[in-house]
Amino acid sequence: MNTFESLEQMVQQVRRDILRMVHKVNSGHPGGSLGCAEFFVVLYKELMHYNTDFDMDGHGEDVFFLSNGHISPVYYSVLARSGFFPVEELNTFRLLDSRLQGHPTTHEGLPGVRIASGSLGQGMSVALGTAAAKKLNNDNHLVYSLHGDGELQEGQNWEAIMYAGAKKVDNLISTIDVNGKQIDGSTDDVLAMGDLKEKFIAFGWEVITIENGNDIPSIIEGMNQAKKASGMGKPVCVLLHTEMGNGVDFMMHTHAWHGKAPNDEQLQNALNQNPVTLGDY
Amino acid sequence: MKKYTYTDKIDTRSGFGAGLEELGKTNPNVVALCADLTGSLKMDAFKNNHPERFFQVGIAEANMMGMAAGMTIGGKIPFTGTFANFSTGRVYDQIRQSIAYSHKNVKICASHAGVTLGEDGATHQILEDIGLMKMLPGMTVINTCDFNQTKAATIAIAKHNGPVYLRFGRPKVPNFTPENQSFEIGKGILLQEGTDVSLFATGHLVWEALEAAQTLAESGISAEVINIHTIKPLDEELVVSSAQKTGAVVSCEEHNFLGGLGESIARTLSQHAPTLQEFVATQDTFGESGTPAQLMDKYGLNAEAIVQAAMRAVARK
Numbered sequence: 001m002n003t004f005e006s007l008e009q010m011v012q013q014v015r016r017d018i019l020r021m022v023h024k025v026n027s028g029h030p031g032g033s034l035g036c037a038e039f040f041v042v043l044y045k046e047l048m049h050y051n052t053d054f055d056m057d058g059h060g061e062d063v064f065f066l067s068n069g070h071i072s073p074v075y076y077s078v079l080a081r082s083g084f085f086p087v088e089e090l091n092t093f094r095l096l097d098s099r100l101q102g103h104p105t106t107h108e109g110l111p112g113v114r115i116a117s118g119s120l121g122q123g124m125s126v127a128l129g130t131a132a133a134k135k136l137n138n139d140n141h142l143v144y145s146l147h148g149d150g151e152l153q154e155g156q157n158w159e160a161i162m163y164a165g166a167k168k169v170d171n172l173i174s175t176i177d178v179n180g181k182q183i184d185g186s187t188d189d190v191l192a193m194g195d196l197k198e199k200f201i202a203f204g205w206e207v208i209t210i211e212n213g214n215d216i217p218s219i220i221e222g223m224n225q226a227k228k229a230s231g232m233g234k235p236v237c238v239l240l241h242t243e244m245g246n247g248v249d250f251m252m253h254t255h256a257w258h259g260k261a262p263n264d265e266q267l268q269n270a271l272n273q274n275p276v277t278l279g280d281y
Numbered sequence: 282m283k284k285y286t287y288t289d290k291i292d293t294r295s296g297f298g299a300g301l302e303e304l305g306k307t308n309p310n311v312v313a314l315c316a317d318l319t320g321s322l323k324m325d326a327f328k329n330n331h332p333e334r335f336f337q338v339g340i341a342e343a344n345m346m347g348m349a350a351g352m353t354i355g356g357k358i359p360f361t362g363t364f365a366n367f368s369t370g371r372v373y374d375q376i377r378q379s380i381a382y383s384h385k386n387v388k389i390c391a392s393h394a395g396v397t398l399g400e401d402g403a404t405h406q407i408l409e410d411i412g413l414m415k416m417l418p419g420m421t422v423i424n425t426c427d428f429n430q431t432k433a434a435t436i437a438i439a440k441h442n443g444p445v446y447l448r449f450g451r452p453k454v455p456n457f458t459p460e461n462q463s464f465e466i467g468k469g470i471l472l473q474e475g476t477d478v479s480l481f482a483t484g485h486l487v488w489e490a491l492e493a494a495q496t497l498a499e500s501g502i503s504a505e506v507i508n509i510h511t512i513k514p515l516d517e518e519l520v521v522s523s524a525q526k527t528g529a530v531v532s533c534e535e536h537n538f539l540g541g542l543g544e545s546i547a548r549t550l551s552q553h554a555p556t557l558q559e560f561v562a563t564q565d566t567f568g569e570s571g572t573p574a575q576l577m578d579k580y581g582l583n584a585e586a587i588v589q590a591a592m593r594a595v596a597r598k
Contacts, residue, residue, distance in 0.1 A: 057356050065351075106383045114354050116383045119374050125344045126379055129351020129359070132336065136312070137355055156375070159344035166339075 002045050007216050010041045012276040015247045017077035017090055019270050022261040025094040031257035033074035035179050035242040040078040042219045052083035054111035062141045063130055067123020068148035069103040076100050084112035087281040121154025128160055131172045145174045150182030153191050164235035165204025173226045175238040181255035200237045213240035248273055282498055283473055285491050287457040293449035294392040296428035298323025300435025305331040308439055314349055315362045316342045322362035322392050346372045349387045350379040358439055359387050365394035366407040380444050381417040388438050390447045395535035396580055397452045397573040406568035412540020414446040415513040422513040424448040426487035428456040433464035441466055452573040455488045469516035475505035478591045479523040482533035483509045483542045490533050493587035512542050517549045524556040529594035531559045535582055538562035557597050559590035
């Protein structure tokens with residue numbers, strides 16, 4: 001069991017990794033990555049049972065799918081700092097011949113990644129398939145997935161949401177990163193999705209809301225609640241309310257940093273706000 | 282000259298159903314997904330005999346492709362079943378990212394390909410699917426010619442590790458290849474030796490090419506007939522050696538001449554053995570309603586069309 005302090009330290013380190021990765025190549029998606037830093041740290045340090053000796057089939061372990069693949073910086077940072085590959089490799093993010101492609105992929109054989117994502121809306125279907133395979137294999141470990149709220153505008157999600165409810169897929173916990181922002185503005189302005197909780201309930205899901213999705217104890221409590229709700233004949237959805245750009249004051253409360261890298265001065269400012277380091281790569 | 286005969290006319294999709302049921306009995310990792318077309322795809326036997334491994338996903342093909350990709354994580358070998366149109370164009374990005382780029386061991390099994398779907402018309406008659414699928418890196422593309430070959434191919438692709446597109450059709454066609462044949466992916470089959478022109482045919486047009494060869498023989502033209510069941514990877518060695526021998530080529534397919542078998546052959550020959558070529562294929566057009574026979578006739582996809590193309594090719598030498 002990790003202490004709150006150690007998790008908080010890890011979050012700050014992950015933020016530093018995200019910022020330095022996107023700054024170095026002047027590209028990538030810091031906003032959503034920062035918003036989900038706490039969630040990823042809880043997922044990989046507290047919640048999931050997994051082997052870092054990576055096996056694609058994931059027999060006898062929990063499996064995670066990132067559907068909104070553009071937040072790859074947070075994914076890569078946490079995978080590296082969980083032992084899937086050397087942290088020094090974060091240095092290669094988005095560079096030629098790197099395993100750390102702009103969006104996650106299995107193509108270059110990066111341990112920890114089981115599906116390519118980036119073209120939005122596909123991850124929940126993949127998670128459903130793996131959940132079905134786990135049932136056939138009598139493997140009672142769970143399948144986790146993460147999706148952006150804007151991503152739910154892709155229709156394939158609703159095919160998957162309908163399937164999961166109708167077929168009572170109860171070994172799946174799908175988390176929606178509800179930050180209310182997408183490239184062109186707020187999700188309400190771009191294409192309002194209404195009451196997501198009511199929508200998921202209407203499709204036969206159990207819904208758990210984490211109001212402060214950047215607060216480690218709240219995430220732990222909410223995700224443990226989600227785990228308890230699994231295996232009860234319903235798929236479980238977690239509505240994780242986060243702040244895009246969390247932990248860097250000038251990146252918060254705006255969608256401007258969805259896909260934009262900080263310059264030298266901004267990077268220094270952002271790193272100064274997150275001074276705790278477990279050791280930069 | 283070899284004489285090919287048949288006792289039955291059977292639809293190739295029934296060959297898929299028979300192969301899938303065989304796999305159900307022999308390979309516990311094989312699972313099947315269907316988007317509300319179980320009867321049309323002849324998947325009933327698998328569904329009834331292995332209900333725990335059959336997944337009815339409803340009319341939601343994008344989700345089906347993603348689920349199939351996910352099922353490979355855990356060691357399953359998923360076979361998806363729907364019409365060719367909904368197996369490819371409708372779900373291209375799902376196949377591209379979740380299956381092909383992710384190199385997942387999914388078998389995309391597609392019935393009712395081409396104009397021989399018949400009366401439902403152009404909305405359902407895809408003539409672009411071979412091109413779409415062969416463009417995807419790592420995708421194997423197979424188009425079988427009769428019941429026996431489709432059954433054999435279905436069984437064979439379960440043993441191949443990687444994504445496969447298996448294309449077959451709706452109408453009853455002569456079942457002339459051997460029962461319980463072995464099926465080798467990427468290996469063309471020399472059906473008829475000839476010296477004047479090479480007929481490279483795939484799918485339903487293989488039988489038409491054999492009939493064309495008989496007619497051509499009566500006119501003193503010796504036609505070589507080769508069954509190219511695997512469009513990708515193409516049996517380049519066989520294509521080149523036959524073209525070099527005869528010096529004239531006709532490609533025969535129930536598909537647009539853009540992007541199909543004909544283009545794969547032309548590309549291979551232009552690189553290794555430039556040979557004049559005629560294309561029996563649809564000419565950059567959509568299909569329409571009609572009986573399969575009427576449509577094959579109207580769109581120039583039968584033995585008669587192959588004979589004409591072969592004569593043109595020989596005359597150009």
